[in-house]
Amino acid sequence: MNRKILFCGLLFSGMLLAPAVSRAQEEPDQIALANDVFENNFYEALKQKGIENYDKALRALEICRAEEPNNPVVYHEIGKNYLALMNYPEAEKAFLKATELDPKNRWYWVGLYDVYYQTQDFNKAIPIVQKLTEWRKEFYQEDLVSLYMYTEQFDKALTLINELEQTVGQTERREMFKLQILSNNKLNKPKKQDLEEAIKKYPKEESNYLELIYLYSESNEEEKAEKIAEKLAKEIPESDWGQVSLFKFNLNNNKGDEAAKSMFRILGSKKIDRKIKHRVLNEFIIFAYNNPQYYNDLEKAVDYFADDEEVNVPKEVGKFFFTKRNFDQAGHYFQKSLAADADDIEAIELLLYTYQESQRFDELYTKATEYTELFPTHARLYYFAGFAANKKQQYKKAKEWLENGMDFVVEDIELEAGFNRQLGEAYAGLGDEKKKEAYFSKANKLQKPGE
Structure with missing residues (x-):
């Protein structure tokens, strides 16, 4: 195929767009390239990255860097390939250079954030996320709340939570953070007796139950925490958060049927954060592995994540069973994942491994x-x-x-x-x-x- 025709096709397909100066907020690996040597090697780098040959992509990008040593797009691509290889120091260095050359491009800062988040260097991540709020304020403020929690900057987290409640309303996730802050020993926290009295006085106020459950659990008074969760479920049957506590108690007490009922309430709730739903599923996977009579409940639970665009849940469940050498269950879930994404070569290989091993x-x-x-x-x-x-x-x-x-x-x-x-x-x-x-x-x- 004529190379120039191919290049024109790429222009129209969106892989390579206008120069960075004119479209600073486009994904940087979609920017047009003029120099033939540069163009050929940059295209080769994108191709190799696409098939996960990151070392080869980096070799091509080094040629690009020699051709255009001050092109931030090149450093951004270098950073992404090093990040894929988990070479975090080099990835950080490349993304920092990209932000230095073009500080107005959001994607370069996002790359740097990815490095710090994956390495759990949350203190370094905070100023990056603060910078990212210039582009998407409310979106990155949510991340900022989490980072303040991870770094135990509870005063800042609480201030930001209160600000977000005023501007965008409440979320269950921030309410849970608020509960954690209020129950943290570093801050003033209400006594258990006060919360007991508050529950008697205001039996329909959900937050009092949640905070008391947390406090009892924190002090290893699990039986008391379970009783409060049961009281919450009785007084406020529509409370999905009460089911989270009941699920854990029932699972710990090997009450599989009750745990499954709570789990399905949680998974069907629009109030509960998806991360918590994933955590509940993960706990039930382990329980079902040890109690195979609950495999049908597990499969039903997995179906709740059919629209999950971030995690291929059936594949991850398959991987769990694969590591446990339960190849029948592993193969079943790999087939389920391929029904949703037939071109997933990793799932295909894993399915074939299950056939080989069994x-x-x-x-x-x-x-x-x-x-x-x-x-x-x-x-x-x-x-x-x-x-x-x-x-x-x-x-x-x-x-x-x-x-x-x-x-x-x-x-x-x-x-x-x-x-x-x-x-x-x-x-x-x-x-x-x-x-x-x-x-x-x-x-x-x-x-x-x-x-």
Whole structure:
């Protein structure tokens, strides 16, 4: 394809837009490039990043930096690739340079925030988020409240919570933060007896129950906390927050049916923050793993997250069961995740691993060969197909799949060794001892490169 035609296509598709000066708030990796060397390498970097070859992307970006050493877009891309590699010092350095060169671009500050958040350097994150409020004040003020809580700057958190209550109204999350602040030993906190009296006087005031539950739990008086939660559920049956406490108490007391009922109330609530819903689900996953009779309740709970755009919940549940070597349940949830996102190559590979580990070789062969049509250059799919064919004693087919897939192995010694070992198995089945030994020998050398 003519490169200039390709480049024009990219302009219209939105990957590369106008220069940073004229569109400072566009995503920086969408900015047009003029110089041929720069353009080619920048495009190559985007391509390599897209397929998660971050080291290759960085090599291309170094050429771009040499060509245009003061282009903030380049430093932003460098930062994103280092961040993906979890090389946080280099990512921080690159994002700082981008903000220095173009402090008016929000995305460069967002990159820096990502570094500090992932490294849990919340003190450094605070001034960055304060800067980001220049663009989206209320959105980043919510993050700022959380950061103040993480760093125990409770006075600042409380001031900001009160300000947000006046400007945008209350949220359940901020109410919980407020409860934590008021119950913190560093600040004045009401006595338990005062709250008991307040509940008697104002039985329909939810916040008093929540604060007293927190105080009893904090002092390890779980039975008293449970009684208050039960009283809350009785006096204010519509209280979803009361169900959060009841869920934990019921789970701790191995009352699975009651815990499941509370969980479904929580998951169906519009008042409760999604993060809390995730936490409730995570606790129920562990409970269900130890009590398989609740697998149906777990699946029903997972369905509540079908519209979650941030987390592929079925896949994460599948990963949990995979690490526990429960491959039937793991495979079930990977299939569920692929029903929602059929092109998720990670979920595809994990599903195939479950078939391999549970010795379901017919399904492994069928699915692996089907997926090569969707991903014709993905080497591991060919490996799975060859592995399954060997197990089915279809050695000729195994040889064909493995030889076809070997060309797509890139910088993966373990996978390359696996291909050679399976080719050795295929040739052993075909009666070719010479090639069998040659491939086994190569596999052993790849696994022991120092010898």
